[in-house]
Amino acid sequence: MNFHKQLFQYMIDLVPQIPIIFLIDFLRYFLFAGMAFLVFYIWKHPFQSRKIQEKNAKPSQFKKEFLYSVSSVIIYTSVTLIVFLFRKYGYFKFYNHIEDHGWGYLILSTILILGIQDFYFYWTHRLMHTRWLYKRVHKVHHDSVTPSPWTAYSFHPWEAFIHSLIMPIVALLFPIHPLALMIFMTFQIIRNVLGHSGYEIFPYWMGTNKILKLVNSNTNHDMHHQSFRYNYGLYTTAWDYLFGTVHPEYEKTFAKVTSKEQGQRRSELQESI
Ligand SMILES: [Zn+2]
Ligand SMILES: [Zn+2]
Numbered sequence: 001m002n003f004h005k006q007l008f009q010y011m012i013d014l015v016p017q018i019p020i021i022f023l024i025d026f027l028r029y030f031l032f033a034g035m036a037f038l039v040f041y042i043w044k045h046p047f048q049s050r051k052i053q054e055k056n057a058k059p060s061q062f063k064k065e066f067l068y069s070v071s072s073v074i075i076y077t078s079v080t081l082i083v084f085l086f087r088k089y090g091y092f093k094f095y096n097h098i099e100d101h102g103w104g105y106l107i108l109s110t111i112l113i114l115g116i117q118d119f120y121f122y123w124t125h126r127l128m129h130t131r132w133l134y135k136r137v138h139k140v141h142h143d144s145v146t147p148s149p150w151t152a153y154s155f156h157p158w159e160a161f162i163h164s165l166i167m168p169i170v171a172l173l174f175p176i177h178p179l180a181l182m183i184f185m186t187f188q189i190i191r192n193v194l195g196h197s198g199y200e201i202f203p204y205w206m207g208t209n210k211i212l213k214l215v216n217s218n219t220n221h222d223m224h225h226q227s228f229r230y231n232y233g234l235y236t237t238a239w240d241y242l243f244g245t246v247h248p249e250y251e252k253t254f255a256k257v258t259s260k261e262q263g264q265r266r267s268e269l270q271e272s273i
Helices: 003-014 017-042 059-087 102-128 131-142 149-153 157-164 166-173 178-195 218-227 238-242 250-258 260-272
Strands: none
Touching: 003 059, 017 059, 017 149, 017 178, 059 149, 059 157, 059 166, 102 131, 102 157, 102 166, 102 178, 102 238, 131 157, 149 178, 157 166, 178 218, 218 250
């Protein structure tokens, strides 16, 4: 079979997978963002005193965030399909049997994917804050100054494309099992939804521990949406600390949002109203 005929056949073979990939990506977003929305915005949850901003996310922003998120899911689906296509030509390293590399490798490769993404996100995010790219690409995400769970995938299509490239990048570097990919995708949506939830769930002492303060908090990313200039990290604050981009007020704000005293003060205040 000549090259063009074979390519056409491969593309036809992929068609039945389009709705499946789209649905998996969409449901992952919709279920986690929906769950966070129910917990933080509809139900009376135990984190009410942990609201990060005084301002509330506007209901009018939810629809826009949701529609941009659906457009991001379309981009992710397209990139996955392109990766699947090139995989047939042996370009990407996937494997289906865990025993080929063992469980240790599976765990290690998942951690490695997350680590590489953390670094990739930090630098591409900083790049998107340069004037030209910010105005044309990243501004869509920052239109949500007070983010909500629906902001998680609210990106300009070019930004969604930049984020989606992490999958082909890691699949070029080392063999990846679908389970590692699934854990990674679930982890990133949980982090993303929480980072935009508007509430802090991490404990106060995390901010005072030298190692644990390297774990990115919800307050950290929320402050990025307010200030635009600091806190570019995704899973960790390591790169922000290393390259001096941690918001000068971050540690203080985290302590304020998570301190019991503040929670008590707020509930006392609410009772007195
Ligand atoms: Zn954000
Ligand atoms: Zn940003």
